[in-house]
Amino acid sequence: MGSTYQRAITPDEWMYLGLPMAQDIQYVIQGEGDLRPEDVVTALGRASEASPGVRLVRRGKLWVDSGISPAVHVMDGPLDRRRLDAPALQTWVGDPQTTFEVLLFPGDPASVVLRGRHTVTDAGGLALWAADVFRVLRGQEPLGAVSPLNSTAFLEGVCPDGLPPIPPLAGALNWPSPLGPVPAGIRKVVWRNRTVDGTHPAATAKVAAALAAAYGPEGRGRFFVPVDLRRHDPDIRSTAWLSQALILDVDSGEEWEHVHRTLLAALAEGKEIALRTDPSMMRMPLPLIRLISKAVARTAARSDRYCALGFLTHLGTFDLADFSTDGFRATAMYTLGGTGPGTPPAVDLMDAGGRTEITVTWLDGPGVADRAEALLDTVEEALSPSRNRRWEGNLTTRTVPAQGVMELIRAQERQEPDRVALTGPEGEVTYRELSRRADAVAHELRRRGVGRGSVVALLADRTVAAIAGIWGVLRAGAAFLPLDPLHPDRRLADVLTDAEARHCLVQQEYGGRGLFASGCEPLPLDDLSRAAQDQPEFPDAKARPDDLAYVIYTSGSTGRPKGVQIEHGSLLNYLHWALDMFHIDAETRLTLMTSLSFDVSMTSVFGPGMVGGSIVLVPDRINHLTLRRLLEHSGATMLNLTPSHLDLIGQLDVQPVGCTGVIVTGEQLRVEVAARAQRMFGEKCRIINQYGPTEATVGCTAHVFDETGDGEATAVPIGRPGYNTTVHLLDERHRFVAPGETGELYLGGAQLARGYLGRPGQNAERFVRLADGTRVYRTGDLVRVLPSGELSYVGRNDDQVKVRGNRVEPAEVARALERHPAVDRAVVVARARPGGSGKMLYAYVLAHADVPPEELEVHTARLLPPYMVPAAFLTVAELPYTVSGKVDAHALPDPFATDDAPVDTGPSAGPATAISDPVTQAVAMVWSRVLDIPKEQLDEQADFHRLGGDSLALLSMLAEASRELLSQGGEETFMANLHKIIDKPTLEHVAALAREAGAGGG
Known part of the structure; x- marks a missing residue:
């Protein structure tokens, strides 16, 4: 024997010892990773030493500590929670005299089952020990549970003035089974489990009201609701059976709110203390108890009448982190309840990992499993009535062609090699020429061992060589990592190290930057893309859907940028939807005017090439002059830009022609901006508002602006989901919201990213699974469904903001x-x-x-x-x-x-002084309008940025100043000094540069 720990057997335990079938309580924990049996054995030893109540054996009418830790049994294969018919769950695997044991089910997912006899423990006691086992597995000390009190002694301490009388149960066998009749006799237990998204207050009352209405005579119902007695003394730590049930009656038509008030009142009065087993049961021999139990079971089965509609238990809330280790991450936790002869079905609820787990338990019989599923449908509807109310247009299923992106582009080259693929300052470039340059890059990369699984960085502006470089990386079978030349060297070096990029294609003018000390070899992009005129066509690597296509880094809440990994299948799905949604075809000339490190650019980089269209390169920094040249001279038929750029276009005095579409993405699009653009571009031009986080591949919803339908709102809707994309709106408790209510947007479907590169914690936080197993990305965006069935963006649920389309x-x-x-x-x-x-x-x-x-x-x-x-x-x-x-x-x-x-x-903090110079006064008037501040607050040292002006506001200010103060030639001279203005955006400096360009006749 072990320690001197022992406790007397209570009437409840004595009665259960006499039942003809085992009463086990089981927690199933499923997860990713592995639990080594030898580690679990060690952890059980330490945890059980701290909780000797798990080592008990019966000696007469005493439980005594055997000193032997519970055994670990390794099963042959994984546990299927959809069936839960593993024989090991039905019987005690080890020594039948022991009272606790652990089952390990290897596989994916791996499962561990911690189980205890209901004769010595309850769900609360088992949970204390289970959490201690995982504490030890994580290298922590167990908290232990050393109290030797049984329920009788515990209740006597709670009620020093005496226990209340035990109430009679009049009409005990008066309720039909919700699962239908079963033949008499002992048979195996059947479990059916369901997971519902979110945690649900008053779940017990909601379920009781729903089951009574669905299954009770005339809509009435009686339930036994077990209550953990530890609530009366939260400091006690005991693995003993310390729970009692109270009776909850539900009247016909009673709403769950009233049921909830009734339940709360019963708990406040401590009514669960009264419903105990009669102490005289201790004088009854166990064989006699067994005979009586069998007789009750036969009577109940024959009449299909039981003491209640069911046992209804809520086991509490569990943090899955408490049941995880360094090598095993719990993803689900649920219970398998017990049952006995003559008892009604049991419905057990628990909250774990932000979800509600529901398990129905009863004796098996013909049709019982199917009826249990139907009962679970009733429970799920009671808890989550919005779950199955799908709004129109939530999913558009479309079979995407199996050909990869580069296969489709190669096909266009072979079909019409002399067709123009690119236009811009470098002139027109045909598909043949661009493809040849991409092949040259691919040949060199392959020569250096680059292939599937490699990440190749690209540091370049929007040039012909950059497009050839991206296409060449994909043809070599690798993934590309676009870098923005405007980002500082230290940040780019960190990104290269984090992505483990061994090669970087570098535009010539950026080759001298000091960011390649990370082990990444710079390769001359311009030279490579022009090399090997006589090289044969590169044998393209055939991309699989799960191959990595590109990695793009976004701002990280932990202080480090994180790399989003996009696979070929996700990119292909997006592009096929984009081609259809935006009407991109062989006649399209689509602009590329955003940084290649901004995933919005992927539409332009690949879309036109798939259908024989062309890309219009806009390599210069965006300002009103480059936008005017773009609209008047580039021949672009479709623009791809941010709302800030579109707002700037609206301030230009131009009348663009031939533009059939404007794709706007990256920020919230205001109706005012869209309406002005619609009037500028004409009725035949479609203004398309696209929404989508990087983690869902560029864009996944879209809406075509309609000034008549959208005019009453402030912001343009973000529309409906694209091909094979699902949208789910959940509240802060992860429950599905009712139609019209605001919820956090969770995106699922074909376009989800593989995840963040090397960020397991952030992957687990953001890429989650719904209760039905659907993998989704938690966006943090708040959205609601409009009466039209389209989505409307409301805001964020965290601190993340968008600056010029970039997440920060x-x-x-x-x-x-x-x-x-x-x-x-x-x-x-x-x-x-x-x-x-x-x-x-x-x-x-x-x-x-x-x-x-x-x-x-x-x-x-x-x-x-x-x-x-x-x-x-x-x-x-x-x-x-x-x-x-x-x-x-x-x-x-x-x-x-x-x-x-x-x-x-900074410099503008002091009081303003009067401005006498007329040019400076004129510039100050422009600043006043753009920044919406009184002109009197401005002096010559006022700093545009420190007064609240961002980069796009600066461009608006320069456009207004040019229009009001300068001739066309002077405007060109003025804007050629843009870098000087950005470096020193003070009122005095801007006015001086305007004066040099001819303002005021100077």
């Missing part, structure tokens, strides 16, 4: 600031831009030394892309906090409010 996590900006040696703490928040749409980033720092805003700006610009550099840097003495301990963003000072206490924001 303020936490990443704050982490970059905290790398400055003088900064102790940084907080970055997004606020509405003064006088304009969208938001801007503002940084607040706690510093232990004086540090000017200019220095912080330079520091941040060395680490982050331009669009992530805050518009203002404020040094504050302290940070305000909410009562929950979070930084109170609303209490932070507004850097542009005139009545705030003085804060150090």
Whole structure:
């Protein structure tokens, strides 16, 4: 024997010992990874030493500690939760005298079953021990459960004035089984399990009301609701059977809210304490108990009448992290209940991993399993009535051709080799020439061992060589990683290291940048793409749907950018939908005007080439001059841009012709901007609002703007899902929302990314599975379904913002600031831009030394892309906090409010002085309109960015200033100094450059 731990057998336990079939309580934990049997054996030993109640054997009317830890049994194969008919779950596998054991089911998923006899434990006691086992597996100390109290002694402590009388159960066998009659006799148990998304308050009452209405005589029902007695003494840690049931009666037509109030009142009065087994049961021999149980079972089966409609138990909420280890991540946890002769079916509920697990348990018989599934349908509808209410257009199933993207492009080259594939400043390039250049890149990459599984980076502008480089990487069977030349070297070097890219195709002018110390070899993109005129056609690698096509890095909430991995199958599905949705065909001339590291560009990089159309390259930085040249001289028939770019186009004095479509994506599209564009481009031009996160491959919903139908709203809808894409809206408890309600958008289907490269934690957080097993991406976007059946974007449920179409996590900006040696703490928040749409980033720092805003700006610009550099840097003495301990963003000072206490924001913080120069006055008037601030607040040292102007607002300001102050020739001269303006956007400097370009007759 082991320790001196022992406890007396209670009447409940004595009665269960006399039942003719085992009463086991079982938790099933399924997950990814592996649990080694030897590790589990070791963990059981330590956890059981801390909880000796799991080592009990019966000695007469005592439970005593045997000193022997529960055994581990390794099964032959995986556990199928859809059937749950494994023989090992029906019988005790090890020594029948033991009271706890563990079953390991290897496979994918792997499963571990922790089980205990109901004669010595209950669900709460088993859960305490199970959590301790996993604590030990994680290298932690077990909490233990050493209390020797049985339920009788426990209740006597709870009720020092005496226990309440045991109530009689009048008309005990008066309720039909919800699962129909079963033949008399002992047979195996049948379990059916269902998972419902979300956690559901008042679940017990909702289920009771639904089952009574569906199965009870005249809609009435009685349920036994087991209650964990530990609630009366939360400090007690015991594995003993410490639960009692209370009776819950439901009247005909009673709403669940009333049932819930009844249940709460019963719990408040502690009514579960009364429903105990009569102590006189201890005087009855076990064989006699067995005979009586068999007689009750025969009577119940013959009459199909039981003491209640069912046992209805909610076991509580479980965090799957508590049942995970370094090598095993729990993905689901549910219970398998027990049953006995003459007892009604059991319905067990528990919350695990943000879902509600439901298990129905009863004796097997003809049709019982099917009827259990029907009962689960009733329970699911009671908890999640919105789950199956699909709105029109939620899924468009379409078979996508098996040919890969590069196969389709190669076919266009062979069909019409002299057709124009690219146009732009470098002239027209045919399919033959572009394909030859792509083949040259592919040959060189293959010579260097690049192939399937390799990641090849590309550092280039929007050039012919860049397109050839991307196509060449895919033809070699590798994946490409586009880098933005505007990003700082340190960030690009980090990305190359993180992606383990061994080669980088580099545009000539960027070859000298210091970012290749990571082991990545730079290759001259321009030279490679022009080499080997006489090389044979490259034998294209045939891409499989699950091969990696590209990796694009986005801002990361952990402070590090994360690489999104897109496979060929996802890209192909998107492109076929995009070709149809946007009407891209052989006559299309589609612009490429966004950075190649912005996944929006993929539509232009691949779409036209699949159908014989052409790409219009716009390599220059976007401003009103490049946009005017694009619209008036490029011959583009379709634009692919952000709402900010479209807003800037709307300010131009041009009348574009021949444009059949404008694809707008990356940010929320305002109706005002879309309507102005519609009038500018004409009725025959389709303004298409596309939505989609990088993790769902460029875009997955779209809406064609209709000024008549959309005119009443502020923002243009984001439309309906594309091919083979599903949309799910869930609330903060992960429950499906009712039609018309706002919910977080979860995307599923063919376009989901493989996941984040090397980020298992973020993958588990964002790429999740719904209860039915559907893999979805949790976007963080709040959306609702309009009466038209289309989706409308509402906002975000976190701090993420869009800046010029780029996703920005303020936490990443704050982490970059905290790398400055003088900064102790940084907080970055997004606020509405003064006088304009969208938001801007503002940084607040706690510093232990004086540090000017200019220095912080330079520091941040060395680490982050331009669009992530805050518009203002404020040094504050302290940070305000909410009562929950979070930084109170609303209490932070507004850097542009005139009545705030003085804060150090930079050169423009001082009081304005009068402006006498007429050109400067004219520029100030433009600034006043664009920034929506009084002209009197401006002086010559005013800084455009520090007054709230972002890059697109700067371009709008320059366009207005050019139009009002300069001739066409002067405008060209003025805009040639764009880099100088960006470096020093003060009112005095901008006015001086305008004066040099001819403003004011100078």
